[in-house]
Amino acid sequence: MVTLAIDMMGGDDAPGIVLEAVEKALNDFPDLHIILFGDEKQCNIKHSRLEFRHCTEEIEMTDEPVRAIKRKKDSSMVRAAQAVKDGEASGCVSAGNTGALMSAGLFIVGRIKGVARPALVVTLPTVSGKGFTFLDVGANADAKPEHLLQYAQLGNIYAEKIRGIGAPKVALLNIGTEPKKGNSLTKEAYQLMSEDTSFHFSGNVEAKTLMDDAADVVVTDGFTGNMVLKNLEGTAKSIGKMFKSTLLSSVKNKLAALILKKDLNEVMKKMDYAEYGGSVLLGLDGNVVKAHGGSNARAFYSAIRQAKIAGEEHIVEIMRETVGEHNG
Template identity: 65%
Template sequence: MIKIAVDLMGGDNAPDIVVEGIKQLLDKDPEVEILLFGDEKHAFQHDRVTFQHCTEVITMEDEPVRSIRRKKDASMVRMAEAVKYGEADACVSAGNTGALMSAGLFIVGRLPGVERPALALTLPTVDDKGFILLDMGANADAKPEHLAQYALMGSIYAKSIRKISNPTVGLLNIGTEDKKGNALTRETFKLLSDQDNINFKGNVESKALLMSAADVVVTDGFTGNMVLKTLEGTATSIFKMLKQELTKNMKNKLAAGVLNKDLQGIKGKMDYAEYGGAVLFGLNGIVIKAHGSSDARAFYNALRQAKESVKEGVVEAMRKEVSHD
């Protein structure tokens, strides 16, 4: 049985969507137990749920490191401690991203040999294959050695969870030529070219990301976070413009009625919540960040992702590979 610790109180729509997501997982997967941390007034009965009352909550406005250190009875802190002490195999929260990264780093701890953990997210592509982008913001600055480790950890995850036998790795850059970029990307290119434990295909441009430029794409956290928010904003803007155009007159409204199912399908393809949450790579346990505005389906996918990561031994594989990197 795989045990997942869950922060009931984290996220814009908590606790309702957290409870619903948990119930969906329990209904579909008999191999999972839930260790749930939060306010007892939201507790519910299930033979595979153990509830732990917490008196504090880390909010989206809290300063990450300070809140982890001072709010010892917060649901997020208690959840991370469950992984640290072996009471749970993985943990999931939709709460404050910075606080969860701090909890992962200072409570769960880094794997030996990992210089800096990275936040990784699987994003959609036109061909439905998807790709892993990291770092998404765990570290705004990075050294070439950090990006080389990101490439290795991303490859391990792609093999274990995405079942890609020999995943390609791309380095996000302003051009595909070998000498392109700044000092960071040029030096990283050299390091990745010399690594025989990854399938490095070279530089990739941001315009090619959704066209399956590579199975794993690495960059620094500042750039990765900018890319994610640009993709989110672009997708939202496009569908907003489509809605405005398709509702401005009766003819367009009739066309919208005919195309509605197809448009919803396209919108679903652009929703990265289908792949689960963001994973903190390089920690001594599975820590997954569900999107702050997750609905029940998105939170269910994050829980399912946590279970699969445990089942496939992702942390053990990273421990073995990175310690010999």
């Protein structure tokens, strides 16, 4: 049985989408137990494997992250993180304030000993539909070469255990594929990663090939990663708008759209973040999953499933034994 702590109040459309996702997850996974934190007046589901804990406070999207975590002790997010810290749950899931959840992860759940800086990891779509693991996408704006090496170690374990990829190809994001390309950070990181035998380092990869299955895991600093992530999200939305505009521009195109509807839906599904769950703060002494703030019920359900798999695969224990010891 895997126990997860869920923040019912976080996200643009909470608690509605959270409750819908929780109910579906409980019905789909007989080995899942959920501790739900939030306003009991707004909870309309009951289940034998659902435990509800009333909270009197809520962290808003506009709250200053660290201050909110310190002052709103009875908020659904803080108490969900505390449940992980106390060992009641293997992980927590929230679609709330990203900075606040990262702060809760760092200050409440805590880092694995030997991990210098946790990294925020996401799974992004590729043309084939396989997807790739990408980190860091914003936990740390600045990084040192040894931090990127650790991200590679963390990402490798994540790709193996959560995504089920054998011997993942781990690459370093750079402005060229040659070993000597890049700035001092990427050059030194390349050297460290090429010397590490704990994962399969496939060299540098350029941003233009990210969606062509160039690697299973791509590593970069948080500043660069966040910009790439937002660019890909923006591009996907723009392509969707262009498709819609073109297909509705004439009767002929509308007829074509009807014929191609199924195929177009498949294309958009490959680009949909909801299929991949949430972002995970790797390197913490517990599983912390950040669902997209604008998540619908399907996306939040995927984030719950992601946290459940992490608990089943004992990913924190593996990282504690490998990455933690390796860098301790």
